[in-house]
Amino acid sequence: MMTETVVHVTTLEQWKSVLDVWFEQGYVWFYGNKGYLEDIFENGGRFLFLDDYITWSASNHNSEPFIEYSEFMEQQKEDNKMAKYYVTQEQLDLIKELKEKLFPLHALLTKSNRYENIKVELSGQDEKALLRYLGGDTSIKFKVKEQLYRLWRIDSAGDKVYMTFSFGTPTYIPNENYAFTAPLEEIKKWETPAWSLEKVD
Structure with a gap:
């Protein structure tokens, strides 16, 4: 690669x-x-x-x-120089669909639930950026935030531990912040019956 x-x-x-x-x-x-x-x-x-x-x-x-x-x-x-905002793939698809409309703000503000998901999890700044983007601001870009995953299991003491690497060898650690995280395709290469998969928030 x-x-x-x-x-x-x-x-x-x-x-x-x-x-x-x-x-x-x-x-x-x-x-x-x-x-x-x-x-x-x-x-x-x-x-x-x-x-x-x-x-x-x-x-x-x-x-x-x-x-x-x-x-x-x-x-x-x-x-x-270009402000980037990260959204889900579904939100990005809806934003692109809105951008192509003749009156995107009208479509966004109507009572239709079609675009409701765009507003989910957007902060105040993100909402303002969306309005500026729909209004033609070319210094704004929306990108898909890639979902990351990690592997966990319960150890012999009954504690939840996470998979990590030590000098290239898989091992475990109790702190989720130091767990090995990767996109789904990569993390599945390390998944075994001993480990469970979970999304990283």
């Missing part, structure tokens, strides 16, 4: 700021957590790879096209 982005960093501060950007987009380390893992940088980690999850290398081992930290941050500035 082709890696989407490879960034070369030279300082720990650069390492952390790249990770901040990726964590904000919902990506996690292969092991399933969101720590800075400074020891990896100290031990020579200089290339950060983003695909379905974050990995690292001391060198550009696959000769992937990579960008320098400064170029990566410049790209982030460009991307940040």
Whole structure:
């Protein structure tokens, strides 16, 4: 699978700021957590790879096209000019349908329940963004927030534990915040009769 982005960093501060950007987009380390893992940088980690999850290398081992930290941050500035709002696939479909209507606000405000689901879970800012988007504001983009899952089981002491990875080997941890999370297709690769699947809120 082709890696989407490879960034070369030279300082720990650069390492952390790249990770901040990726964590904000919902990506996690292969092991399933969101720590800075400074020891990896100290031990020579200089290339950060983003695909379905974050990995690292001391060198550009696959000769992937990579960008320098400064170029990566410049790209982030460009991307940040457009406000992004994350919704469900159903909500996105309804928003696109509304956008194509001659009078989208009229359709939204009528008593029909057709568009009721758009408003579910939208905060005040999101609702304002929706109205601006329907009014023609091109600096707003709606994207589907990918649903993530994790695996859990009850251990021998009767406690709920979550699957995680330690140096690439599956293990368990009691804290759900450090559980291995992934899209359904990826998480199902690790599902066994011992583990139960649950959605990450």
